[in-house]
Amino acid sequence: MKILALDYGAKTVGAAVCDTSLRVVQGIEVIRRDRENKIRKTLVRIEELIGEYGIDMIVLGLPLNMDGSTGERAGRSEEFAELLRRRTGLSVCLHDERLSSVEADERMKAAGVPAEKRKMLIDMVAAEVILEDYLASQQAAAGEDGTLPGAAQPEGESHGRI
Numbered sequence: 529m530k531i532l533a534l535d536y537g538a539k540t541v542g543a544a545v546c547d548t549s550l551r552v553v554q555g556i557e558v559i560r561r562d563r564e565n566k567i568r569k570t571l572v573r574i575e576e577l578i579g580e581y582g583i584d585m586i587v588l589g590l591p592l593n594m595d596g597s598t599g600e601r602a603g604r605s606e607e608f609a610e611l612l613r614r615r616t617g618l619s620v621c622l623h624d625e626r627l628s629s630v631e632a633d634e635r636m637k638a639a640g641v642p643a644e645k646r647k648m649l650i651d652m653v654a655a656e657v658i659l660e661d662y663l664a665s666q667q668a669a670a671g672e673d674g675t676l677p678g679a680a681q682p683e684g685e686s687h688g689r690i
Contacts, residue, residue: 530545530581531584531586531662532585532587533553533586533588533589533655533658534586534589535589535651540558540560540561542555542557542652543557543574550667553659553663555649555655558649574616575615586619587620588605588608588620589658591626605622609622621662623658628654628657628658628661632656633650635653636649
């Protein structure tokens with residue numbers, strides 16, 4: 529199984545993929561758009577990535593409030609998840625992305641990435657963090673056969689961070 533993780537924002541979408549072993553995660557790009565409501569080209573690019581990487585499932589970051597409640601941004605992500613399901617026919621799992629951008633920035637700082645470049649890459653690295661966290665949570669919940677529980681849920685669910 530190959531999974532595409534997306535960090536959906538107002539003007540950017542960070543993207544990361546994992547290999548079929550579900551162990552190696554790699555950021556692949558930041559998809560940019562001029563305005564929040566101009567989503568068509570973003571969807572086309574996501575569909576291209578799905579084909580290019582042979583994606584079987586999508587994990588979409590769910591920006592919950594720090595208290596775990598949903599707000600306007602989470603609602604937009606839920607709408608985007610439904611749009612992705614309809615457009616791609618793939619399972620889309622919403623996964624708690626709280627503090628993923630903070631962790632992404634800390635990783636890049638530790639690696640010596642300059643501030644200007646961090647700003648350009650933050651969404652892609654946040655998608656890596658989301659996917660790594662999703663995989664860790666699924667491995668912790670995996671049955672004896674090693675099957676990832678989220679992979680069998682076509683409508684996806686919100687999964688908490690560990």
